[in-house]
Amino acid sequence: MAKKILMIVGDYVEDYEVMVPFQALLMVGHIVHAVSPGKKDKDTIATAVHDFLPGEQTYTELKGHRFALNFDFDNVKSSDYDALLVPGGRAPEFLRLNEKVISLTQEFHRDKKPIASVCHGLQILSAAGILKNVNCTGYFACKPEIVQAGGNYIDTPADGAVQDDHIISAVAWPGHPQWLSLFLQKLGTKITL
Template sequence: MARVLVLAGDAAEELDSMYPVFRLREGGHEAVVAAPTSRAIKLVVHDFEPEWDAYTEKPGHTLPVDLAFADVDPEGFDGLVIPGGRAPEYIRTDPDVARIVRHFFERGLPVGTICHGPQVPAALGLLKGRTTAAFPPLKVDMELAGATFVDAPDVVDGAMVSCRGWPDLPEWSRAFMDVLEKSQVPA
């Protein structure tokens, strides 16, 4: 069983957050949610409506939080997931998030990013030379961060698995679970 840290915050996208938590638990793994504080976070629902040029955002459910970022010891985790929504936009500036995310990238541990989630490693300079998916309007941001952008539902680059957003979660989850489970096999 792997312990996987999920980094989120208020305005994280509901499906991007809850789907991986439940999928990890369904797979027999432990999903631990971390946020700026230990209070439950308020999720949002993003949808694509025909009369809008951009997605819409509505209030979603709350998600219980297990740890504040400052209390996370990344040594105790086997993988990391960064859901999308607006949360990555502001959690990427948190020094504890930087400490945590660098730990996983430096050790080649499984990292899953969904939708806007790649904004976090991009801001830390961790996507240089990597291949990633992201919400398609972030293509330029990913390229400016030094990444090759791929518009696909399950982009695997070593131990990093990324996707465009919640419609890709079935494909992303299969790919991430495969990377996570292969990382658990003793060498």
């Protein structure tokens, strides 16, 4: 049975962290509404491609694709959805300043609906105050925020993921196979070959 998933994104979201999950979740039959504050159905956002080069202390950033939204942010109600997905990149640093983004995140948590967060997406979960005593992971630069929010940062490889009850988190896009598998299990999705 198809589930309805809300994906909150913004300009300079990590390209792989929005494109791959969006397409994968649609491929298995789920409904995904990709939304962004101040934008409407068919508007687009800019994405960024992040990568790591040997010997450099942080990631490099290149301009990615345009990503088309498919629902109006102003019409979003958490009660209409079964799960929440928050990709990373630079978008979460400004999305966490939006009161509706924070309240939606808190509502999904209150109702124990599955929440998946990748990379810097944990900045939104931290700002929403929902990480107290939660085991989670994310991009290592988010560790201070996670710890300050009361979360237990789990240091995992870039392709790893952590699940604690209804919250699933991953370090970055190399973890798509791991976190998407956990997320689909939490949604009750059955894939047969």
